[in-house]
Amino acid sequence: MNLSIIILNYKQANLIKYQLKKLYYYDFPFESEIIVVDNNSHDKISEVIDKNFPNVKLITGKNIGYGGGNNFGIKSALGEYVLILNPDIRIKKDVILKLYEFIKNREDIGLVAPRLINADGSIQDTCFAFPDWKYPIYRRTKLAKTKSGKQWLENFLMKKSDRNSTMQVDWIMGACFMMKKSTMENIGYFDENIFMYLEDMDLCRRLWEKNKAVYYMGKIFAIHLHQQASHGKNIIKSLLNNKLSRIHLNSWIYYMKKYRNKKLPLYCPSTKNIK
Numbered sequence: 001m002n003l004s005i006i007i008l009n010y011k012q013a014n015l016i017k018y019q020l021k022k023l024y025y026y027d028f029p030f031e032s033e034i035i036v037v038d039n040n041s042h043d044k045i046s047e048v049i050d051k052n053f054p055n056v057k058l059i060t061g062k063n064i065g066y067g068g069g070n071n072f073g074i075k076s077a078l079g080e081y082v083l084i085l086n087p088d089i090r091i092k093k094d095v096i097l098k099l100y101e102f103i104k105n106r107e108d109i110g111l112v113a114p115r116l117i118n119a120d121g122s123i124q125d126t127c128f129a130f131p132d133w134k135y136p137i138y139r140r141t142k143l144a145k146t147k148s149g150k151q152w153l154e155n156f157l158m159k160k161s162d163r164n165s166t167m168q169v170d171w172i173m174g175a176c177f178m179m180k181k182s183t184m185e186n187i188g189y190f191d192e193n194i195f196m197y198l199e200d201m202d203l204c205r206r207l208w209e210k211n212k213a214v215y216y217m218g219k220i221f222a223i224h225l226h227q228q229a230s231h232g233k234n235i236i237k238s239l240l241n242n243k244l245s246r247i248h249l250n251s252w253i254y255y256m257k258k259y260r261n262k263k264l265p266l267y268c269p270s271t272k273n274i275k
Contacts, residue, residue: 001079003030003079015088022090024055065196080182109179128156175226195247197244
C-alpha cells in the first residue's frame, strides 16, 4: 500500500460526505486507502460511510482529541505514506500526486503541505515561524496593533515570504499534509497531551529536532473552509465564554512547559535566520 488518506471526524458527517464525493473516486496510479476516524460524534457518520462509501475504513472510539484521533488512523494505516486531511479540506487529485512525488524519494523531508486558500481564492496564513512567549499576547490582544506587535506578527506569519513558492518553514497548520508513516513512528506520533491546537507546531518541532525538514509547497493548493473557532479579539472575554479558547491556551502552556530551556532545533529556518 502506497498511501493512506486519514480524515478525523467530530460532528462533521455532512462535510465528510461532501468531501468524499470526489476524493473517494480518485483513481491513483498506486494503491491507496481512505480511513475515517470518528471521535464519538453521534452524527450518523457510520450510516454515511456504509451507504455511500463502502470501501472507506471507519474507526470509532471515544473522543481523545485531534492528535489522539489521528493517531488511531495513522497506526491502522497500511500505506507507506499518510495524508492527513481535515473534513473541511477540498483537494484535487493532481495536488495529492504532486505532494506524493515530492516526498517519496527525499529522505530529508519530514512532511510537506500545500498552500491553503479560502473559498474566494485568498491565501490563508498556514506556514509559520516558531513563536516565543508573546504568542497569546500578540495573537489575542489589542497589542497586536502596536509597532512591536505588528513586527512580531510579520515574522511569525512569514509575511515577507513568497506564498507561491516551495520553501522550508518552521511549522505548518496541520489541516492538510503528507508524511511517511515510518517518520511519524520514529518521532512518536502526535502528542496526545495536547487535546487540540498546536499539536502541529509540536509535531514539526520534533521533526526538525531529528533533522527532518518541513516543506510548504506554494505552487499547489487546496481549499480550506476554515473557521477560527477559538479566536477572540478580547482574550479575557474569549477565555470566559469560549471553551475552545481555553483549550487553545492550555495547549500553549503545555507546549511552553515541554520546551522550556530548550533552544530551537539547529536546522529549522528560524535558527538559520538568526545572525
